[in-house]
Amino acid sequence: MSELDAVVVGGGISGLATAHCLARSGLKVELWESASRVGGKIHTASQDGYCLDSAASMVMNLRNEVDAFIETSGLDTSKLPRAPGNKRYVLDASRLQEVPTGFGKLLRTPLLSTAGKLRLLAEPLVGRGKDPHESVAAFVGRRLGREFLEKVFEPYLAGPLASDVDHAEAVSTMPRLRALESRYGSLALGALLHKCLSRGSAARPQAFSFSGGMASLIDGLARNGGFRLRKGLHANGIWPVKGGWMVAGSADKQSRTVFARQLVLSTPAGAAARLVHALDPLLAELLGGIDYAPIKVVHTGFERARVGHPLGGSGFLVPRHSGFECNGCLWISSLFPGHAPAGKVLLTTYLGGARNPAAAGWDQTRCLDAVSPMLRKLLAARGEPDMVHIASHQSALPLYHGRYSERLSRIAAHLEQLPGLHLEANYRGGVSVRDRILCAQAAASRILRQQQEKPARTSIWLDSSKLPDVAAATGTIS
Numbered sequence: 425m426s427e428l429d430a431v432v433v434g435g436g437i438s439g440l441a442t443a444h445c446l447a448r449s450g451l452k453v454e455l456w457e458s459a460s461r462v463g464g465k466i467h468t469a470s471q472d473g474y475c476l477d478s479a480a481s482m483v484m485n486l487r488n489e490v491d492a493f494i495e496t497s498g499l500d501t502s503k504l505p506r507a508p509g510n511k512r513y514v515l516d517a518s519r520l521q522e523v524p525t526g527f528g529k530l531l532r533t534p535l536l537s538t539a540g541k542l543r544l545l546a547e548p549l550v551g552r553g554k555d556p557h558e559s560v561a562a563f564v565g566r567r568l569g570r571e572f573l574e575k576v577f578e579p580y581l582a583g584p585l586a587s588d589v590d591h592a593e594a595v596s597t598m599p600r601l602r603a604l605e606s607r608y609g610s611l612a613l614g615a616l617l618h619k620c621l622s623r624g625s626a627a628r629p630q631a632f633s634f635s636g637g638m639a640s641l642i643d644g645l646a647r648n649g650g651f652r653l654r655k656g657l658h659a660n661g662i663w664p665v666k667g668g669w670m671v672a673g674s675a676d677k678q679s680r681t682v683f684a685r686q687l688v689l690s691t692p693a694g695a696a697a698r699l700v701h702a703l704d705p706l707l708a709e710l711l712g713g714i715d716y717a718p719i720k721v722v723h724t725g726f727e728r729a730r731v732g733h734p735l736g737g738s739g740f741l742v743p744r745h746s747g748f749e750c751n752g753c754l755w756i757s758s759l760f761p762g763h764a765p766a767g768k769v770l771l772t773t774y775l776g777g778a779r780n781p782a783a784a785g786w787d788q789t790r791c792l793d794a795v796s797p798m799l800r801k802l803l804a805a806r807g808e809p810d811m812v813h814i815a816s817h818q819s820a821l822p823l824y825h826g827r828y829s830e831r832l833s834r835i836a837a838h839l840e841q842l843p844g845l846h847l848e849a850n851y852r853g854g855v856s857v858r859d860r861i862l863c864a865q866a867a868a869s870r871i872l873r874q875q876q877e878k879p880a881r882t883s884i885w886l887d888s889s890k891l892p893d894v895a896a897a898t899g900t901i902s
């Protein structure tokens with residue numbers, strides 16, 4: 425039987441980044457992925473010369489640690505910074521308005537009424553909130569006013585986060601903003617102070633992809649990660665033993681059982697719930713109760729000449745009650761010109777999310793019925809697209825809804841009783857690729873510290889009657 429320092433289950437960006445950080449620290453690591461390809465939600469397809477990302481289309485980076493990660497993964501050379509110009513738009517009364525960034529633009533924007541602007545300026549005078557679980561709507565409405573909430577934050581939550589401002593917990597969804605309030609008593613003053621204090625040490629905000637799309641990040645980690653990758657191996661049993669964990673999995677008709685000192689589950693929450701159920705049903709219940717929103721990603725390609733809008737910027741978000749069934753549209757070919765053939769544009773529209781889960785069941789015709797009128801009206805797109813490609817995710821993103829931080833605290837308390845078991849996926853610590861890399865680095869440091877603690881902490885031992893059936897399976901994959 426193989427003995428490993430760590431097994432990571434799940435080959436999405438969370439698992440790959442964690443396995444890479446552990447392997448780089450000198451640990452003997454295996455990563456198990458049940459599908460025949462790694463990447464999880466992240467996948468890049470190619471069609472008619474377009475580069476089509478099915479989930480993350482870019483990394484929004486604000487931290488030096490992410491740059492260092494990309495460099496050490498050998499991915500620096502294929503890194504593709506976004507094209508210059510960072511205008512973002514939001515739909516407002518049938519027109520696209522630029523989202524104001526900076527004080528001057530905020531004062532001049534036609535997006536907000538004079539009353540809305542005055543309300544924003546009053547933000548430093550607003551007192552701290554008392555409800556630790558208040559929703560994003562309550563938090564933003566209280567601090568920045570209802571108009572800013574509806575015109576800027578609601579579309580932001582429904583778009584990139586597929587979430588719902590009325591249900592999303594502020595402290596889980598936007599922890600940095602909540603921290604500014606609790607530390608400085610004001611978002612505006614806190615942000616200003618933070619900017620002054622971190623001058624010189626913070627990374628310059630940047631967005632980037634890779635020349636082969638986001639799959640390059642996945643392929644690079646799979647190739648050069650330094651761990652043993654086992655594709656098509658589905659983990660179906662875990663149990664604690666002295667000094668570590670036994671992990672069992674199956675691929676076709678074979679099975680594999682290994683001992684690992686550390687076990688990282690980087691699967692979606694439901695899959696982690698199934699794995700821990702036999703040893704901690706309450707933990708399984710906490711994980712199983714995390715809801716996910718579905719998303720349809722509708723890529724459309726047009727001749728440049730058939731789209732009247734200048735497409736100068738990254739795209740636009742759509743607020744609720746706009747009359748359109750879409751959450752937002754990225755102008756991918758403006759961000760990364762190489763992702764579309766010369767003379768063509770690539771417009772990627774997002775449907776579904778918590779706002780419209782029914783879109784999960786839509787076929788291509790129904791999706792285009794939602795997308796085409798919007799592209800015609802807002803971007804002056806003429807005729808049918810030359811290229812259509814749709815990616816569907818039934819469980820696209822976890823929703824940090826309700827008293828989510830309390831759920832996470834209870835999950836952490838259960839993990840305390842299961843030393844050597846780690847949960848590292850996008851339902852903990854943020855959904856963005858940047859957050860996944862930062863969480864992987866933190867998890868690897870924590871795991872290394874635990875490895876160095878001698879003697880190993882005592883694990884709970886299960887009696888043999890509680891072992892999953894698969895433990896008795898014969899036939900192993902070497």
Ligand SMILES: Cc1cc2nc3c(=O)[nH]c(=O)nc-3n(C[C@H](O)[C@H](O)[C@H](O)COP(=O)(O)OP(=O)(O)OC[C@H]3O[C@@H](n4cnc5c(N)ncnc54)[C@H](O)[C@@H]3O)c2cc1C
Nearest residue numbers: 434436437438458464465479480481659695850855856857
């Ligand atoms: C439409 C969309 C657009 C997005 N856009 C952006 C963006 O522009 N920028 C950004 O930063 N982020 C973006 N994100 C978020 C980001 O892509 C995801 O949060 C991230 O990819 C999730 O990674 P993960 O590894 O946590 O989970 P997953 O990608 O879901 O990976 C989990 C893996 O575990 C495997 N698995 C499950 N059970 C088992 C088992 N029992 N045994 C073995 N393997 C198992 C699965 O097969 C899967 O490969 C977007 C997400 C979506 C859906």
